[in-house]
Amino acid sequence: MIELRDVHKAFGKNRVLRGVNLTVPSGESMVIIGGSGTGKSVLLKCILGLVHPDSGAILLDGEDVETAARDAFLARFGMLFQGGALFDSLPVWQNVAFRLLRGSLKRPKDEAREVAIEKLRRVGLKPDVADLFPAELSGGMQKRVGLARAIAADPEVIFFDEPTTGLDPIMAGVINELIREIVTEMGATAMTITHDMTSVRAIADRVAMLHDGVIQWTGPIAEMDTTPDPYVQQFTHGRAEGPIAAVR
DSSP states (O other): OEEEEEEEEEETTEEEEEEEEEEEOTTOEEEEEOOTTSSHHHHHHHHHTSSOOSEEEEEETTEETTTSOHHHHHTTEEEEOTTOOOOTTSOHHHHHTGGGGSGGGOOOHHHHHHHHHHHHHHTTOOGGGTTSOGGGSOHHHHHHHHHHHHHTTOOSEEEEESTTTTOOHHHHHHHHHHHHHHHHHHTOEEEEEOSOHHHHHHHOSEEEEEETTEEEEEEEGGGTTTOOOHHHHHHHHTOSSSSSOOOO
16 A cells, blocks of 8 residues: 655655655554654654655655645544644534545535544444533543544545654543444544654554664564564564663
8 A cells, every 4th residue: 555665765864764665554553662862753744745755756646746636645644643633713513523624535424424523423422422622621532532523524544643742541542442443333444653662562464663764674563572673562562671762
């Protein structure tokens, strides 16, 4: 579904991506792990076309994302943002149905509201939440609303940016279970970036380790704990000693 070929991206003298090669199979959940500042978010932005790589190619179903028609291209994606990124001035249902109320995916308002309430139900929220505003919700509820918005248009590909950041362990577990269930039900291709190893084990089919601008290791989740790769071993076990230098 998604293929990255020798992708490079620098910001001034800071070379963030230094030749990333990665294949994300259709219908699978790929989780990219790596420390803060290793370029995970930049990688997602390059795939979405929000940041343009300096060189290399990014393909979606064999089509170069740089030359794809933008509206049709973006309509295939859903995104759960790290901080929720809900619109404070809009009620919950309009946040969920945001893409269905405008642009190429526009639907009648009543129909869009029905879809929003159904997606809220799917993430465990009752219909009476629909007319509340984001400020009236807890952090966990806001994350669920963000997830409902990500799936509102039934996308083929869903991105999850640090989906459990800021949540307590119980709510993080709930969100992980929802992500796993929804991706499986929809048959969607998923790409998640996180450093939460609990999330990795809950939602990944495959794992890729991004470090120093390249993919150091990639493989099935079942092989993550047994691979001899020193980068993966240090990161997954939280060891101070190893090839990954701690930022002091």
